[in-house]
Amino acid sequence: MIQLNGSNLTLIEMKQLIYDGEQITIDPVSMNKVKRSREAVEGIVASGKTVYGINTGFGKFSDVRIQDKDVDTLQLHLIRSHACGIGEYFPESVSKAMVVLRLNALLKGYSGVRPCIVERLCHLANENIIPVIPSQGSLGASGDLAPLSHLALVLVGEGKVHYKGSIVPTKSVYDDLSFPALSLKAKEGLALINGTQAMTAMGVINYIEAERLINQCDWIGAMTFEALEGIVDAFHPAIHEARGYPEQMEVAERIRTLTNDSKLVTHQGEKRVQDAYSLRCIPQVHGASRQSLAYIKEKLEIEMNAATDNPLILEDGQTVVSGGNFHGQPIAIAMDFLKIAVAEMANISERRVERLVNPQLNDLPAFLSPDPGLQSGAMIMQYAAASLVSENKTLAHPASVDSIPSSANQEDHVSMGTIGARHAYQIIMNAQKVVGIEMICGMQALEIRGISLASISAQKLYEEGRLVVPSIKEDRVFSEDIESLTKWLKTDQFDWTINRQLIPG
The missing domain is CATH 1.10.275.10 (Fumarase/aspartase (N-terminal domain))
Known part of the structure; x- marks a missing residue:
């Protein structure tokens, strides 16, 4: 209770x-x-x-x-x-x-x-x-x-x-x-x-979903990093301490921990000197989105416990005052911030998908196809991810910068916070699908590399994921795979898996 x-x-x-x-x-x-x-x-x-x-x-x-x-x-x-x-x-x-x-x-x-x-x-x-x-x-x-x-x-x-x-x-x-x-x-x-309970309620659900998603992005990004034989030197703790953001350091440490027993990761100069930004800058980008969550959480928990009525009955009824606590600007700005943070998680995820499927960017079979040419493999999954990312860029336009007067101009400035909260929810739903596509492609690429060479964490995530989406042996209706994996990502099953099973040691 x-x-x-x-x-x-x-x-x-x-x-x-x-x-x-x-x-x-x-x-x-x-x-x-x-x-x-x-x-x-x-x-x-x-x-x-x-x-x-x-x-x-x-x-x-x-x-x-x-x-x-x-x-x-x-x-x-x-x-x-x-x-x-x-x-x-x-x-x-x-x-x-x-x-x-x-x-x-x-x-x-x-x-x-x-x-x-x-x-x-x-x-x-x-x-x-x-x-x-x-x-x-x-x-x-x-x-x-x-x-x-x-x-x-x-x-x-x-x-x-x-x-x-x-x-x-x-x-x-x-x-x-x-x-x-x-x-x-x-x-x-x-x-x-x-x-402000509509925008705040939508914001609460947004925060819960976004926090889960951002946590998952580290794990799935680490799987992709292994599948692309990423250069682990970019996660050296001194690099991230030199900048000083706690969230960036946290992500770098997590990637190091997840990949520490991998036989697939490389060091600079072994295969190449530097990775593309979508791999090398995972701590910087994921960390920045994590920073936004702290701000959004603070604003939501204040608003969840706020008096937003008008007028307010104060001092045991001795004072009744009309004010403006109903104005949603604090949550409107927070939801616009959340939109940007989550849209960027999808943005960098889609770039990693491209690196997994583009034969000009890796040494894997083109589009991870089991029979390139005859079968298209993951080609159109990247299209779908790109479409969602582009849609998110439109939705991420801030709602809080707009205002239309109402009530015969008595209410001449409004927050549009509920629009911002609704759009944030749509962005999160789109991002979940993009990240799901990354995981499908990451699992397939690891399988091609040799799953036994992957870290124990990636192997266990692969095993759990394969219970939801089978290996691509032949072209099929991948829409169903995307929906199935996205649904799984939204359940506590993934959270339980990564928190209880996949943490090395």
């Missing part, structure tokens, strides 16, 4: 909640903060004081005073009108992360919702009743209004949910489970949708 209190949720805990089925409990102290915050809102309603989002309209309508009898109806109108999400649905993992993050934000006690709202979000997460949320339609300021409105609809018994492997109307699930739909009270609709 993971206890949420609004303040110290980590990415490791998010992984446990989203992927491992860990259950949520609520910190009683935080629930008391929620109650006091709600009492403050009810006091405002009773006093007749005008406060944004409680008894006023929204955005450009902030100057419109809402009659006391309509303050509850206002909240339902808000989420219905703002549920303008379009396009493909977010992955279920992202939508579940949104529920968890919205719950955690409300537990800070700054939003003025009733405890029943918090309890319902907790129940949705624990029972895997996950809102169906379209992925497009957010500007990333004033919060992720459209996506979070689709989440909020589920609390009132509307919209659709993922449940037991199907997409079904929320009402039918509530009826089956005898759950009452909630009726929103003053400020609750706004509190549910005014935040």
Whole structure:
């Protein structure tokens, strides 16, 4: 069980909640903060004081005073009108992360919702009743209004949910489970949708996937390095200490460790004096992408525990202030940074694929073909990798540099952070396939060289990989191999293999 209190949720805990089925409990102290915050809102309603989002309209309508009898109806109108999400649905993992993050934000006690709202979000997460949320339609300021409105609809018994492997109307699930739909009270609709939880949830999933991928790139890059009889001198520790980046030194050490018993690696002058950059500069390039992860992790974990509502109920209700914590710029920039970091991992991976298949760049059979000419072998796998890398270059254009005014120019600068997060996810999915292609080609090249000459680590990785993709003895539909290996790379099986089996010694 993971206890949420609004303040110290980590990415490791998010992984446990989203992927491992860990259950949520609520910190009683935080629930008391929620109650006091709600009492403050009810006091405002009773006093007749005008406060944004409680008894006023929204955005450009902030100057419109809402009659006391309509303050509850206002909240339902808000989420219905703002549920303008379009396009493909977010992955279920992202939508579940949104529920968890919205719950955690409300537990800070700054939003003025009733405890029943918090309890319902907790129940949705624990029972895997996950809102169906379209992925497009957010500007990333004033919060992720459209996506979070689709989440909020589920609390009132509307919209659709993922449940037991199907997409079904929320009402039918509530009826089956005898759950009452909630009726929103003053400020609750706004509190549910005014935040950055869509971009942050997508960012959490992106980080988990990217961290796994970047770790795998070292192992698969080392396999390619052996298959191309790389010059191991380039990983001499003094070279990397001379520059001083810890991540670069870490990658160099890992490559040295993985290849230390290989009979395929060479030394400078034995076969050539220098390797191409895609081999020689693995520590510099992989290390730089690793550096970005530390920055992105820091920003995500701050935002995961942030109050991004507006207005905020502060000082036990004594102060109610409108601000701009809903603006997604910190996560927008982090997601653009992640796009570049992962795109470069795919970029250098594809260059290594080219060196594996191009007979002008190695002494292996052309395109690793079992019968060059009659059979094309891995020729078009490199085409596919190049296509994905080129697509990533387009997707890597920063979303955060764009802004379009909205709400009659009241909201005149927005972050586009959710677009950046979505594009980062697409880049990661593409990169996984490129790295999968590299592993397929690397295994085939090692086999041609003589797998017994490879390091113990490469031999074990080869053995595991061959359980997923067989040796290329004859041309076949390689699309299926790419999909199979990519799927394997996304499972814990690869992580278990490299962490438990492949570490030399």
